[in-house]
Protein backbone atom coordinates (compact mmCIF):
# COMPACT_ATOMS: atom_id res chain seq x y z
CA UNK A 1 0.00 0.00 0.00
CA UNK A 2 1.33 3.41 -0.94
CA UNK A 3 0.42 6.49 1.08
CA UNK A 4 -2.16 8.74 -0.51
CA UNK A 5 -0.70 11.24 -2.89
CA UNK A 6 -1.33 14.88 -2.02
CA UNK A 7 -1.98 17.33 -4.82
CA UNK A 8 -1.92 21.03 -4.01
CA UNK A 9 -4.28 22.96 -6.24
CA UNK A 10 -5.16 26.61 -6.76
CA UNK A 11 -8.77 26.11 -7.74
CA UNK A 12 -11.82 24.77 -5.94
CA UNK A 13 -12.88 22.97 -9.07
CA UNK A 14 -10.54 20.20 -10.12
CA UNK A 15 -10.55 17.21 -12.40
CA UNK A 16 -8.93 13.89 -11.64
CA UNK A 17 -8.27 10.99 -13.94
CA UNK A 18 -5.84 9.18 -11.68
CA UNK A 19 -2.86 10.23 -13.73
CA UNK A 20 -3.02 7.18 -15.97
CA UNK A 21 -1.37 3.81 -15.37
CA UNK A 22 -2.58 1.47 -12.68
CA UNK A 23 -4.43 4.21 -10.83
CA UNK A 24 -6.06 5.67 -13.92
CA UNK A 25 -9.82 6.09 -14.00
CA UNK A 26 -12.39 8.01 -16.04
CA UNK A 27 -12.01 11.74 -15.52
CA UNK A 28 -14.25 13.09 -12.82
CA UNK A 29 -14.75 16.57 -11.44
CA UNK A 30 -14.45 17.36 -7.77
CA UNK A 31 -15.36 20.45 -5.80
CA UNK A 32 -13.31 21.44 -2.77
CA UNK A 33 -15.45 22.88 -0.02
CA UNK A 34 -14.39 26.03 1.80
CA UNK A 35 -14.83 24.56 5.28
CA UNK A 36 -12.50 21.61 4.73
CA UNK A 37 -10.13 22.98 2.08
CA UNK A 38 -9.54 19.49 0.74
CA UNK A 39 -11.16 16.51 -0.88
CA UNK A 40 -10.27 12.91 -1.62
CA UNK A 41 -10.80 11.40 -5.04
CA UNK A 42 -13.17 8.48 -4.51
CA UNK A 43 -11.56 6.55 -7.36
CA UNK A 44 -7.81 6.71 -6.79
CA UNK A 45 -7.67 8.11 -3.25
CA UNK A 46 -5.59 11.14 -4.06
CA UNK A 47 -5.88 14.00 -1.58
CA UNK A 48 -6.49 17.37 -3.17
CA UNK A 49 -5.64 20.30 -0.91
CA UNK A 50 -6.64 23.83 -1.74
CA UNK A 51 -3.38 25.70 -1.52
CA UNK A 52 -4.79 28.99 -0.18
CA UNK A 53 -6.63 27.25 2.65
CA UNK A 54 -3.58 25.17 3.52
CA UNK A 55 -1.28 28.20 3.60
CA UNK A 56 -3.67 30.10 5.82
CA UNK A 57 -3.78 27.29 8.33
CA UNK A 58 -0.04 26.63 8.49
CA UNK A 59 0.88 30.32 8.69
CA UNK A 60 -1.06 30.80 11.88
Ligand SMILES: [Zn+2]
Nearest residue numbers: 016018041044
Ligand atom coordinates in the same frame (compact mmCIF):
# COMPACT_ATOMS: atom_id res chain seq x y z
ZN1 LIG B 1 -8.62 10.19 -8.98
